Amino acid sequence: MTEEEQNFEAGKDENLKNESVQESEGEWVKETGVLVYHAATGLRCEIKAKVRQGDGKVFVNGLPISELMKEGKILRAEELMQVMSRERLKRLDIDLDVGDVISKDVLSPPVLTYALIEALTNLLGRL
Structure with a gap:
C-alpha cells in the first residue's frame, strides 16, 4: 500500500477534508464541478458526490x-465503465446526487451518461 493510500485509510487525506463537507463519520460530500441544465423545463442541478x-x-x-x-436511464458506455474501474475509485463507494433529473426523465440517456462520466472524472481528479 502506498503512503497516499495509507493516509487515506487512516482518514488523514487533507485534500479530501479541505475540499469537502463531512456529512457523517467517514462520509464526505464533494463537488464534481458538473452542472446539468435542462432548458425546456428550467431544471438545474449541480452533481455532488457522497x-x-x-x-x-x-x-x-x-x-x-x-x-x-x-x-435504460443510463447507457452502458465503455467510457463510463473505464472511469468506474479506475484504481483510485475501487476503494470508495460513491453516491452521485443528480437531484430530480432522473425521476423526472428530462434528460436523454446519452446526455445523463455523459454528465455522470464528467462528474466521476472530475471527482477522480479531486481525490
Missing part, C-alpha cells in the same frame, strides 16, 4: 448504477 470507504460501488441518487443501466 464519498466513503467502500468496495468501488457507484450509485446515483442512492440507486446502484447497474440498475439504472438495466432500466
Whole structure:
C-alpha cells in the first residue's frame, strides 16, 4: 500500500477534508464541478458526490448504477465503465446526487451518461 493510500485509510487525506463537507463519520460530500441544465423545463442541478470507504460501488441518487443501466436511464458506455474501474475509485463507494433529473426523465440517456462520466472524472481528479 502506498503512503497516499495509507493516509487515506487512516482518514488523514487533507485534500479530501479541505475540499469537502463531512456529512457523517467517514462520509464526505464533494463537488464534481458538473452542472446539468435542462432548458425546456428550467431544471438545474449541480452533481455532488457522497464519498466513503467502500468496495468501488457507484450509485446515483442512492440507486446502484447497474440498475439504472438495466432500466435504460443510463447507457452502458465503455467510457463510463473505464472511469468506474479506475484504481483510485475501487476503494470508495460513491453516491452521485443528480437531484430530480432522473425521476423526472428530462434528460436523454446519452446526455445523463455523459454528465455522470464528467462528474466521476472530475471527482477522480479531486481525490
